[in-house]
Amino acid sequence: xxxxxxxxxxxxxxxxxxxxxxxxxxxxxxxxxxxxxxxxxxxxxxxxxxxxxxxxxxxxxxxxxxxxxxxxxxxxxxxxxxxxxxxxxxxxxxxxxxxxxxxxxxxxxxxxxxxxxxxxxxxxxxxxxxxxxxxxxxxxxxxxxxxxxxxxxxxxxxxxxxxxxxxxxxxxxxxxxxxxxxxxxxxxxxxxxxxxxxxxxxxxxxxxxxxxxxxxxxxxxxxxxxxxxxxxxxxxxxxxxxxxxxxxxxxxxxxxxxxxxxxxxxxxxxxxxxxxxxxxxxxxxxxxxxxxxxxxxxxxxxxxxxxxxxxxxxxxxxxxxxxxxxxxxxxxxxxxxxxxxxxxxxxxxxxxxxxxxxxxxxxxxxxxxxxxxxxxxxxxxxxxxxxxxxxxxxxxxxxxxxxxxxxxxxxxxxxxxxxxxxxxxxxxxxxxxxxxxxxxxxxxxxxxxxxxxxxxxxxxxxxxxxxxxxxxxxxxxxxxxxxxxxxxxxxxxxxxxxxxxxxxxxxxxxxxxxxxxxxxxxxxxxxxxxxxxxxxxxxxxxxxxxxxxxxxxxxxxxxxxxxxxxxxxxxxxxxxxxxxxxxxxxxxxxxxxxxxxxxxxxxxxxxxxxxxxxxxxxxxxxxxxxxxxxxxxxxxxxxxxxxxxxxxxxxxxxxxxxxxxxxxxxxxxxxxxxxxxxxxxx
Numbered sequence: 001x002x003x004x005x006x007x008x009x010x011x012x013x014x015x016x017x018x019x020x021x022x023x024x025x026x027x028x029x030x031x032x033x034x035x036x037x038x039x040x041x042x043x044x045x046x047x048x049x050x051x052x053x054x055x056x057x058x059x060x061x062x063x064x065x066x067x068x069x070x071x072x073x074x075x076x077x078x079x080x081x082x083x084x085x086x087x088x089x090x091x092x093x094x095x096x097x098x099x100x101x102x103x104x105x106x107x108x109x110x111x112x113x114x115x116x117x118x119x120x121x122x123x124x125x126x127x128x129x130x131x132x133x134x135x136x137x138x139x140x141x142x143x144x145x146x147x148x149x150x151x152x153x154x155x156x157x158x159x160x161x162x163x164x165x166x167x168x169x170x171x172x173x174x175x176x177x178x179x180x181x182x183x184x185x186x187x188x189x190x191x192x193x194x195x196x197x198x199x200x201x202x203x204x205x206x207x208x209x210x211x212x213x214x215x216x217x218x219x220x221x222x223x224x225x226x227x228x229x230x231x232x233x234x235x236x237x238x239x240x241x242x243x244x245x246x247x248x249x250x251x252x253x254x255x256x257x258x259x260x261x262x263x264x265x266x267x268x269x270x271x272x273x274x275x276x277x278x279x280x281x282x283x284x285x286x287x288x289x290x291x292x293x294x295x296x297x298x299x300x301x302x303x304x305x306x307x308x309x310x311x312x313x314x315x316x317x318x319x320x321x322x323x324x325x326x327x328x329x330x331x332x333x334x335x336x337x338x339x340x341x342x343x344x345x346x347x348x349x350x351x352x353x354x355x356x357x358x359x360x361x362x363x364x365x366x367x368x369x370x371x372x373x374x375x376x377x378x379x380x381x382x383x384x385x386x387x388x389x390x391x392x393x394x395x396x397x398x399x400x401x402x403x404x405x406x407x408x409x410x411x412x413x414x415x416x417x418x419x420x421x422x423x424x425x426x427x428x429x430x431x432x433x434x435x436x437x438x439x440x441x442x443x444x445x446x447x448x449x450x451x452x453x454x455x456x457x458x459x460x461x462x463x464x465x466x467x468x469x470x471x472x473x474x475x476x477x478x479x480x481x482x483x484x485x486x487x488x489x490x491x492x493x494x495x496x497x498x499x500x501x502x503x504x505x506x507x508x509x510x511x512x513x514x515x516x517x518x519x520x521x522x523x524x525x526x527x528x529x530x531x532x533x534x535x536x537x538x539x540x541x542x543x544x545x546x547x548x549x550x551x552x553x554x555x556x557x558x559x560x561x562x563x564x565x566x567x568x569x570x571x572x573x574x575x576x577x578x579x580x581x582x583x584x585x586x587x588x589x590x591x592x593x594x595x596x597x598x599x600x601x602x603x604x605x606x607x608x609x610x611x612x613x614x615x616x617x618x619x620x621x622x623x624x625x626x627x628x629x630x631x632x633x634x635x636x637x638x639x640x641x642x643x644x645x646x647x648x649x650x651x652x653x654x655x656x657x658x659x660x661x662x663x664x665x666x667x668x669x670x671x672x673x674x675x676x677x678x679x680x681x682x
Contacts, residue, residue: 006058007603008236009485010045011065011264012036015291015332015351016453017044018655020482021052022603030054031479033453033655035353041066042225046232056233063485065241065264068221069214069257073313078213079157079188082121084147084176086164089201090122093209096202102314113314116213121154123147125176133169139176148183159184160212162192162205167497170197188215195258196318198495198591203309203318210315211258218257222250239490241267243321245304246491246597249528258319261312265295266322269304270484272449275474277302278605278671281447284472285432287462288481289455291332292349294428297324298435298446305439306553308495308542308593320493320593325434329427331369331454332356335398335420337405345424357398358390366398368424371417372457374399376622376631377650377659414623425458429465440577443468451480456651456658464661464678471664473674475636478655490598492524498592501546502563505589511558513592514539521596530598542591543570545582551590552577605671613638617652624648624661636674643668646679 007022013036021030032051037044045064049056072078085092093115100110125147128137151159159180166173170193177191192208226238240253243262253260268288276284282302288295298305305323310316328347332355338344345368350356354363358373372378373395380392399413436443447470450459456473463471474480494517498510518537525535539558542551543566554570571581615638622631629648636653644667647660651674658674660666669675 005060006054007061007486008049008052008059009063009065009267009482010048011267011479011481011485012041012044012067013264013290013292013481015330015349015355016478017041017048018479018482019045019048019052020476020479020486021054022486024060024603027604029476029483031476031482031655033478036351038071038351041068042221042228045225046228049232049234057235059234059236061239061486062229062234062236063239063241063247063267063488064225065267065481065485066221066260067264068218069260069263070312072214072217073210073261073315077217078116079216080121080155081117081209081213082123082151082154082156082159083117083205083209084123084125084144084159084161084180085205086128086162087124087126089162089164090119090124092162092201092205093117093122094119096316101311101316116209116315117160121151121156123150127163127172127176129163129165129169129172131165131168133165135169135171139172139179142176142179144176144179144183148180151184151187156187157216158188158190158212160190160192160205160208162201162208164201166191166193167197167199167204170194188212188219190215195256196495197497198308198318199497200318203316206316207258207318210312210317211256214257215254218260219254222254226250239488241485241488242491243319244306244491244493244595245270245322245488247485247488247600248490248492256319258317259321261317262321262324264481265297265324265326267481267484267488268295268451269297269299269322269324270487271474271480271482272451272484273299273302273304274484274487274602274605275480275671275673276447276449276472279472279669279673279675281470281472283446284449285436285443285446285468287428287432287448287450287455287459288452289428289450289458290330290452291351291454292328292330293326293347294329294431294452294455295324295326296428296431296435297322298439298441300441305435308553320595323435323439325431327427327431329368329424329431331457332367333424335366335368335371335402337402341406343402343406343419343423345420345427356395358392358395359388360391360394364398364401366395366402366417366420368420368454368458370395370398371420372659374413374417375421376620376628377457378657379620379633379652382652418623418626421458421461425461425465428458428462432462432466440579447472449474450658451477451656453478453656456656458659460647460659460661460664460676469678471676471678473651473656473658473676475653475672476655477653477658487600487602489600490525490528490530492521492596492598494521494594494596496592498541498589501586501588502543502567503586505563507561507563510556510563510589510592514556514558514594517592517594518596521594525596525598528598534599536597536599538595538597540593540595541566541589542593543587543589545574545585546588547585553593556592615639615643620650622648622650639668641668641670641672
């Protein structure tokens with residue numbers, strides 16, 4: 001008998017914690033969903049493992065997506081952080097770009113969020129590096145004892161060292177970091193050049209401060225998680241999902257907390273890429289709707305777009321992460337009435353507890369989930385994932401209460417619920433436009449992949465709003481983020497400043513710089529256990545036309561013997577993005593980047609029907625297009641490849657319900673995914 005070994009991926013969301021486990025012996029998946037526990041995410045992780053009912057000692061791989069860093073920032077619960085910077089630059093964090101990073105332009109009540117480091121603990125030292133890297137004023141003679149005394153008196157728990165031009169020469173920063181570490185033994189010290197070596201003092205300083213601010217709490221969580229897992233018999237190494245779409249060791253996660261802001265959502269994109277590949281679709285837009293938020297991303301030719309100039313809350317973040325757009329619209333988003341008497345949805349969420357009114361857990365506010373229930377699209381007679389039994393009466397009462405607040409007490413709760421969904425769909429369609437139209441892509445050229453606990457319920461409506469005619473619903477849609485974590489390779493990103501006009505850049509010099517970066521990346525991967533046969537490298541040049549202030553990321557190939565292919569690729573990307581190419585103007589490289597990838601063994605995705613039987617469960621009255629209809633309800637676990645129907649229809653499965661409006665043709669693909677096409681020409 002083959003010994004049982006398990007690969008485990010766990011995604012902690014704002015409402016639920018999802019776990020997906022792959023049994024290497026039986027080649028099948030196990031899944032579970034439990035409520036998330038705010039402030040104690042590790043308890044939700046343990047609860048999810050217990051719900052699987054597997055032998056913990058048999059777990060051989062464990063990948064975890066977490067929102068610890070994001071939550072700590074949004075709730076301002078990071079460590080008290082001090083800043084050591086170049087003389088004359090203590091106010092860089094506060095001055096910034098002299099523009100609003102959040103808040104509407106016409107919001108007369110706008111108050112700019114305060115920097116994470118108060119001015120009294122932003123301390124200056126007389127050091128200086130020139131723009132070409134020359135050391136003008138070294139730190140060797142600086143006595144840091146006064147700085148340390150000030151920090152200790154103020155109770156500083158973490159320190160960021162951010163010097164001018166350190167991206168060119170980090171010598172002074174490293175020396176200062178070493179001196180502070182010796183004097184402040186046990187305090188986390190973070191240098192900006194150790195986190196990101198790129199131009200832009202404001203963005204680099206902000207990123208380093210974020211890393212320092214979040215590290216103590218994050219390390220505390222990781223230590224608690226590892227200890228609890230070990231006490232429960234889990235001996236497998238813990239890997240953490242990174243925002244760049246790859247996993248990283250727990251040791252690296254401790255040093256680069258800012259690489260974990262999208263730790264959960266990127267797993268879903270990874271899973272969507274694999275599912276789309278099996279279904280024969282290369283260009284997709286991922287639509288991940290959970291209980292709290294909706295995350296969307298664009299995948300072109302099976303490659304998710306990566307962004308290096310990002311923002312978290314009100315703070316710039318200059319690290320590579322998937323180009324995703326998030327809005328506060330999830331199944332638990334609360335329906336409320338604005339002071340001007342108009343209807344609004346979200347971003348506040350009811351969470352898992354008390355949850356939507358229909359959950360029967362004490363919630364009284366109507367939510368998007370309540371709207372679907374009132375419209376007959378969710379069951380009341382069968383338990384949902386996590387043992388939930390929904391109450392139609394409580395959902396209906398919640399909408400009647402909203403109708404009274406709107407001043408239309410006699411309004412039909414069903415039509416009010418329909419209006420709520422239209423508002424939510426409009427918001428989610430806007431998020432899709434952010435990652436497609438605003439990036440130079442036509443969403444109609446893409447297939448939408450709907451997943452997350454609420455994604456399959458709304459993806460068809462969003463697709464119709466955008467004119468998208470193809471949709472994919474993966475197997476285990478509510479657990480796709482956890483699946484993506486199981487499939488995640490290890491990724492290491494490097495950036496190196498490079499300045500030169502393309503006509504003047506020597507191709508050999510460019511190749512030599514990339515070769516040095518590749519050697520460093522290969523060494524790191526080898527230290528993590530990845531041999532040469534399990535290493536891949538991607539090369540990128542940040543480019544712009546001479547005179548521009550923004551750049552585009554252009555792939556570079558090692559076998560190019562001139563710069564002409566790079567120039568052509570830049571012109572093509574510029575025209576695709578902005579509608580024109582200035583071929584008479586020279587282009588220049590500002591930064592070169594290398595991604596070192598450690599390839600992990602991929603699980604063989606095979607989704608065989610779980611049970612034999614008739615997929616049709618019943619017919620239920622459901623609301624579509626302004627009227628009631630008798631809608632067939634299907635059990636996905638009984639569907640065989642080739643099974644098809646034309647909407648309307650509702651498909652139920654563990655962890656997700658797919659709501660198919662009229663006009664959509666649905667077929668179960670051999671890969672296990674539901675491949676859907678809109679064919680109603682009327």
